[in-house]
Amino acid sequence: MSGDDTPQRVDKGKQRAILPEVDERAPLLGGPSSRRIDGEHDDNAHRSRRTIWSTLCAVFSVSFLLCVLIFLALVAWSYRARAQNLTPEDVIHRGLRVQGPDRVDVLNITAGEGIWVRVDGRVGLDAGALVDAQADEERDGFYDYVRKGVGRWGIRRLRKVTVDSMTAEMTTQLGHRDPVVLATMTIAPVEVPLTVSPPTRDLSWLTNVSIPILIQPTSNGSALLDFARHSWREGFVNVRAAVNRVQVHGGGLDDNSWRSRFRMDRPNVRVDVRKRIPELPGLPPPGRHLPALEELVTLKTFGVSSGKESLLLNAVATAVNPVPSNVHFASPPELPFTISLVSTEHNRSTSVPVAFVHTEPFTLTHPNITLAVSGSVLRLPSSVSPLLSAFLSRYLSGERNPIQLSTPLFPGLDVDTFFPAPHPRPQILRDVTIRDMKIKPSGPGGNQISASGTVFARAVLPRGIDVRLEVNRVWPDVLVYDGEVPDVDYGDAPPVPLPEGAFAHIKPEDWLVSESVEEEPGNEGSVVAVTAQIEDVPLEVLPGREKEFSHFVSKVIWGPGGALAGVQGVAAVGVRVHGLPFSNGTGQDKEMELTDLPFRGTVRIGKKGL
Incomplete structure (x- = not known):
């Protein structure tokens, strides 16, 4: 082979490698391969910085979110603790606002059960005042501002609470005597709306409610009359409401959402209530003596006629109506009563039933109620003759007679009063x-x-x-x-x-x-x-x-x-x-x-x- 085609032998001996000559026009940083390597290093560093930054942001965000959640949990826990520590007195005196009653309807009166009434009024609960969530721009710092804001947000989300059905025993204590039960009241479940920072100048924020209530008065009629006389003389009603258990849950009556999980249970609740008695039509101002029942009733007519086997009775009376005009009552077809004569012998008072009467339907008119009554004399043993004779003799002599009224609607509830004397005295x-x-x-x-x-x-x-x-x-x-x-x-x-x-x-x-x-x-x-x-x-x-x-x-x-x-x-x-x-x-x-x-x-x- 000749010329340039002859292969050159490469000596692999110990001879030093001969470096290529450096060209002054060669790039300082090398050729394309060198630039590619350097670029890769730059990209990796940039990506590394971005990853670190993203990680830091994520850690910060998660940490901040956790802090917020922990803060909100602590705030919620603090409000839960405040709510759990509320007493009935706190709720009544600081948060609950009741206006009325605007109307009271007597729905039904049944023997052995009691009186069903429907009470219409207005009610609201200032929850912000109860749990200290009301804003105070002059005193609140950042923490208070945030805490109260969370509280107000939670109250608005909860919207209302429901007080479950409860039975309250109303008692009073007159002087040094033992407490006396006046009545037992069973109240149907009540939805109470929650409010934050209500207006102080008006009651427009209250919500209309209509509540059915069952009232079972005591069978001790003298205790009721003593309570009425004492309260009127003092000018205030003082009673204690004793409830075995009060249960409250969030939301409405049929609410099954998360709100219903908010529950509060209070056993053996005792609340003392003291209310000033307003002036009532037909009665002297509170603070004076309350007139006796017979002073409020005027017998207009009284009739007795002979039937085949009994004496038939009828009467028309008017009674002072002290009930406010917003109380409405339409009587059932008949309100039955038993009239008993009172005998006092051997320093002991006994009553003998002599007549059974009932009222005709009536309504609460003002200023007086007109009552039409009819009935008959009961079948009597002859031993009652002296007592009946004494009653008629006093009546015909122009004297009043002690009697006792009772009704099968409320067994045991006896009211002592007087049958009025005729005026003028009759000349027989x-x-x-x-x-x-x-x-x-x-x-x-x-x-x-x-x-x-x-x-x-x-x-x-x-x-x-x-x-x-x-x-x-x-x-x-x-x-x-x-x-x-x-x-x-x-x-x-x-x-x-x-x-x-x-x-x-x-x-x-x-x-x-x-x-x-x-x-x-x-x-x-x-x-x-x-x-x-x-x-x-x-x-x-x-x-x-x-x-x-x-x-x-x-x-x-x-x-x-x-x-x-x-x-x-x-x-x-x-x-x-x-x-x-x-x-x-x-x-x-x-x-x-x-x-x-x-x-x-x-x-x-x-x-x-x-």
């Missing part, structure tokens, strides 16, 4: 006279005087009492006057001092058998004409009035028409009332004795009367 015995009266000496030696004749009177019952009567016996107690009877009262014995003109006293030793005939009634009640014979009844000349008696006898003898004598006194009558349902007994056992019936009249005695 009228036109009293002694016909064919004769006076003659009697007794041993003729040193006594006796009287004979026919006692006549008309028994006129008060308006509305239209019963059939039989007056079977009478027992008169009579003062005899020379001339007309003066205007004086007479009891069951000659009064002291003796009234002017009175000279004799006539009182039989026992009842006189009588006969009666019904007459047509006029503008009043039943009318019965009564006659009874007196024969040789002692006529007692009053002490110191012998001269007046002699003067009267002289007028009888020498007067052209005899002499006019006035008679005045009281009488008892034995009456049988048709329809009065006595279940046993015979004869006088089924009669009623009406006593202390006053009368006055005149009798003319001629010469034939001596």
